[in-house]
Ligand SMILES: Nc1ncnc2c1ncn2[C@@H]1O[C@H](COP(=O)(O)OP(=O)(O)O)[C@@H](O)[C@H]1O
Ligand SMILES: O=P(O)(O)OC[C@H]1O[C@](O)(COP(=O)(O)O)[C@@H](O)[C@@H]1O
């Protein structure tokens with residue numbers, strides 16, 4: 001419990017006296033009240049002030065609540081923000097024998113979870129998110145609820161488990177009987193592609209890979225989607241998908257609020273690449289890493305069994321190399337891991353070819369894991385791809401085939417030792433499987449948290465795990481940037497020390513906090529042909 005901090009805002013008299021407390025969260029309900037409101041408390045426990053400020057970088061103005069000692073709550077919207085007079089009901093869970101015995105089952109109204117848990121004695125409290133879970137009061141009568149679920153973007157292990165647990169959570173915890181599955185992603189809203197979901201229908205689906213609802217990229221037409229929600233009388237929308245999907249969910253929420261509809265919009269973050277920021281990790285990631293072990297094991301067996309064997313495995317990871325990094329760390333058979341965040345070069349001193357030659361001479365075989373987004377800048381020198389998928393994501397060139405070819409050419413052109421390279425591409429195999437045990441539990445918590453949040457009237461939020469706690473995160477925080485492997489962090493250092501691969505950067509380049517320059521340099525100009533010193537000179541001259 002010690003990671004949960006309760007600012008007890010409700011005890012601050014000025015909150016009660018100056019503004020009507022119309023939402024459960026105790027914050028203002030009218031959008032215009034958010035603009036530039038700032039005041040101090042005369043009686044807060046510490047004597048320092050509270051203030052509420054609005055940021056206006058999009059149509060939606062984030063709810064930022066500040067408290068003592070640098071405490072900041074990045075709150076999520078509530079239906080009462082724009083519908084101040086909707087009725088409340090007692091949470092039916094209080095009569096549920098499974099839950100009524102649990103002491104303090106309902107989450108305290110002021111419970112929040114810190115984003116940063118490593119602190120110094122003088123660090124400000126920093127950013128917090130609202131703790132997820134059931135509330136004493138709900139803003140929907142069970143019979144009134146008509147929910148829908150949609151899955152968008154690429155597949156991910158656990159999608160069916162999340163669907164199952166939303167349906168069963170609504171049905172068993174809240175007595176909600178009407179849940180509609182929207183088929184084939186966002187476009188299913190207006191292509192009249194729906195399926196009624198019952199606990200019976202979803203009972204076994206968690207044992208299957210994929211999504212029983214189907215999915216798609218593209219096809220997001222906000223007006224048509226909200227028209228369909230309105231026409232069908234849907235009042236809870238559960239949207240499962242990655243960063244693109246959550247951006248789509250954010251605009252759906254804004255349109256719903258603009259129309260003044262009593263519709264809660266809840267996102268559940270899905271990404272096989274683990275590239276969604278703020279959250280600890282995404283569901284299905286654990287399963288994907290586990291599944292990747294099978295490909296790495298095969299590559300190792302193949303490489304070990306022949307003279308100068310090289311096993312090469314390409315894994316998913318468009319912009320973030322988490323799957324490759326964790327699969328490598330888990331396996332211990334990998335000698336080199338290449339990810340999008342860490343630029344590498346082939347020729348010359350400290351380059352990949354030199355390392356491969358050394359490994360083969362010393363051990364007679366080696367295993368390389370490469371993320372699909374790694375080395376794209378090197379490929380772009382010889383090939384051009386300007387293609388995009390239906391959602392606008394850039395289509396990548398096949399780095400696995402390219403690097404296989406380059407390695408073979410290098411060893412044959414330079415008349416080095418004969419090599420035997422076996423290329424394994426398990427791309428879709430690691431995401432088309434059912435989720436493992438730990439992901440199943442995680443999916444259940446995410447789904448139940450989303451259900452509790454929507455029933456409690458929260459909206460425009462993503463349900464996510466932060467420091468091991470379920471939270472509600474505002475959409476803009478999830479979508480504003482992608483989660484990436486930080487190559488100057490300890491985890492990447494652990495990987496380098498486990499594989500003994502070259503870092504492809506001179507140690508001295510990394511010393512002196514050159515992180516920003518490295519990021520900038522990585523996109524502008526890659527170090528090539530072992531020109532570490534030249535690269536450093538260029539970075540320093542910028
Ligand atoms: N900026 C955006 N605004 C609205 N909808 C978006 C946006 N980006 C993506 N989408 C929609 O979200 C869905 C999934 O996006 P996609 O990028 O394919 O997958 P993911 O959500 O896994 O990142 C698609 O239907 C796409 O049209
Ligand atoms: O071929 P598809 O279905 O477009 O999916 C491929 C891409 O999906 C990803 O798994 C990421 O997808 P999401 O953003 O939907 O999670 C990438 O790693 C991969 O490049």
Ligand SMILES: [Mg+2]
Nearest residue numbers: 153242243244
């Ligand atoms: Mg995406």
